[in-house]
Amino acid sequence: MKVAKFGGSSVANATQIKKVGEIIKGDQERKFIVVSAPGKRHKDDFKMTDMLIKMGTAYISNEEYEEYFTKVLGRFNEIILELNLSQTLIEEIEVTIKQTLALNVDSNMKMDAIKAIGEDSNAKIISAYLSDIGISSSYINPKEAGIIVSDEPGNARILPDSLAKIYTLRDKDGVFVIPGFFGYSEEGKLVTFSRGGSDITGSIIAAGVQASLYENFTDVNSVYTVNPNIVENPKEITTLTYKEMRELSYAGFSVFHDEALIPAIRARIPVCIKNTNNPEARGTYIVAEREVNDQCVSxxxxxxxxxxxxxxxxxxxxxxxxxxxxxxxxxxxxxxxxxxxxxxxxxxxxxxxxxxxxxxxxxxxxxxxxxxxxxxxxxxxxxxxxxxxxxxxxxxxxxxxxxxxxxxxxxxxxxxxxxxxxxxxxxxxxxxxxxxxxxxxxxxxxxx
The missing domain is CATH 3.30.2130.10 (VC0802-like)
Incomplete structure (x- = not known):
């Protein structure tokens, strides 16, 4: 069984979500789907998480926040309408946003809950869409999934007991859509990972269910040997080791959050970076070991x-x-x-x-x-x-x-x-x- 994580560009609008549906349909081993909040649709667009942060900051500071609220709700409504889904979804999302803003908790805890709305709402929308196209799909909340984390707002870490709880998901039937980026503390508080944390969620789920492969879908065919914004048409990397990817991620490779691979590394789960817009491309595989030749620099x-x-x-x-x-x-x-x-x-x-x-x-x-x-x-x-x-x-x-x-x-x-x-x-x-x-x-x- 495989875990597939789809980044912000892969779920930015209805067109991209339809591609996600075809990818999941194309391989029955893709049982666990981890999703990000909607990313940018074009260069001058906004990321959903950034807009939620602006909304939350304004609300907590007793400033005008309605403009951000309208943009957030409008973006989700546009996706729901284009996917021909029930309007009850947007009504539920609106209620969730209002209830989250009204939470009587400290500002750090409230901000984490606000930031998580992007992933959580998108997971519900995508699960509903998958069901609509004939895939037996269920939304599953991170608490229900067993993602138990440390109580460190904005910087949560997975707790050791989580993996055994996540493993029990293997016995359930159907496809599960899980929002990335957040988990719950042992006391039941919603706590987010650091930015880019949906990659961490994907890695945690892959390790927990002992997946045969963790696929990370993004908007590039593979990892390149060097930043393509600096060198034109650089060579692609077909295979990397965990150690190599960790070093490259730390030093600026933006494909992966630099902490994201740690759960997969510990469980020795192979990882494949693939392109949502070109899913037939081989991608880059990240493995425990690879053959080393004279061209040792990857x-x-x-x-x-x-x-x-x-x-x-x-x-x-x-x-x-x-x-x-x-x-x-x-x-x-x-x-x-x-x-x-x-x-x-x-x-x-x-x-x-x-x-x-x-x-x-x-x-x-x-x-x-x-x-x-x-x-x-x-x-x-x-x-x-x-x-x-x-x-x-x-x-x-x-x-x-x-x-x-x-x-x-x-x-x-x-x-x-x-x-x-x-x-x-x-x-x-x-x-x-x-x-x-x-x-x-x-x-x-x-x-x-």
Missing amino acids: GIASDTGFCSLYVSKYLMNREIGFGRKLLNILEDEGISFEHAPSGIDNMSVIIRERNLTPEKEEMIINRINNELHPDTVSLQRGIAVIMVVGEGLVNTIGVANKATSAFVKANVNIEMINQGSSEVSMMFGIQANDLDKAITALYHSFFD
């Missing part, structure tokens, strides 16, 4: 929005606990770090810029000076991170030479290299304004 990912905190102190290597103290300062200020390459007298800590406000920056630098007494401490913003990823990379001769030669040809200065902390990736830090030419040079070096 993909090149990149992301911007980083900064580098540089600390230098003579004989740092002899000062026991220096690194721990430095990272403790970041922890005390609520800042997580991404990478921390170091030398005998210096240490760099890579941080997401969005986590480091100017006020936090000043406080952290003052604490480092006062508590660690370094020779130098500085912070550089505008850093981009590039990850060269591939199984067998650490044992393949010449990969670093190829990469650094590409940077030389592109006339790009390398601010930082981190190799060895991962057996499947090599990380480079450069100035963000050099990113496109660096990526282009790396692609030609490894894939032409």
Whole structure:
């Protein structure tokens, strides 16, 4: 049996939902269907979740929210009308929105409930449509499905007992449509995952029912070796390992939420990324292991929005606990770090810029000076991170030479290299304004 998850672009309107219906009809093994909220129908359109957030924020702040309410309801009504479904559906959705806005709970819990309306309503609509075209379909709420999560609004994590409860769904007949993005705490509170969390729901269901395959339907035929917005017509990747996909997702590949694969990885469920608009295409398979050849690099990912905190102190290597103290300062200020390459007298800590406000920056630098007494401490913003990823990379001769030669040809200065902390990736830090030419040079070096 298969679990199929359909992203926002795949369920953005009635036309796309009809394609979903044909895909489910075409394979009786597709028993569990996880759906997102409606995404953009065109470039200038809005995502349903974004509109719900605006509505919820305005309502909680006692501001005008009716415009957002009308847009949300109108979007769902348009889908229902074009699918020729009963108008009782839109009436139920309207009641749900009003009841959710009126909930007498704290603002975080209310906002989670509001954000979940997109996925929940879309699941009910899609289930009704599948029944209408002759598929024995049922909507199933995440609580009923057994998705029990931690009580962390906007950042829920699946609890260990959930998988055994989800497994019991295997014994039920028919196709089940499950809204993504949220679950319920042990106390019965609705709690959402982080943004992109419908991928997490799909992975959890696949692991729970021990699916033969988890299909993730999106709007591309496959994962590409590099961002197609930077390099024209890049090569497709046919097979990736879990480790490779995790590294690529972290560093900017937008096909998957970077936490989404964890439940599938632990259950060793193979994953296939497929195109709703071209379901016959092979797609990209993500598996536990793959055959490694001389072309060990599978993909090149990149992301911007980083900064580098540089600390230098003579004989740092002899000062026991220096690194721990430095990272403790970041922890005390609520800042997580991404990478921390170091030398005998210096240490760099890579941080997401969005986590480091100017006020936090000043406080952290003052604490480092006062508590660690370094020779130098500085912070550089505008850093981009590039990850060269591939199984067998650490044992393949010449990969670093190829990469650094590409940077030389592109006339790009390398601010930082981190190799060895991962057996499947090599990380480079450069100035963000050099990113496109660096990526282009790396692609030609490894894939032409």
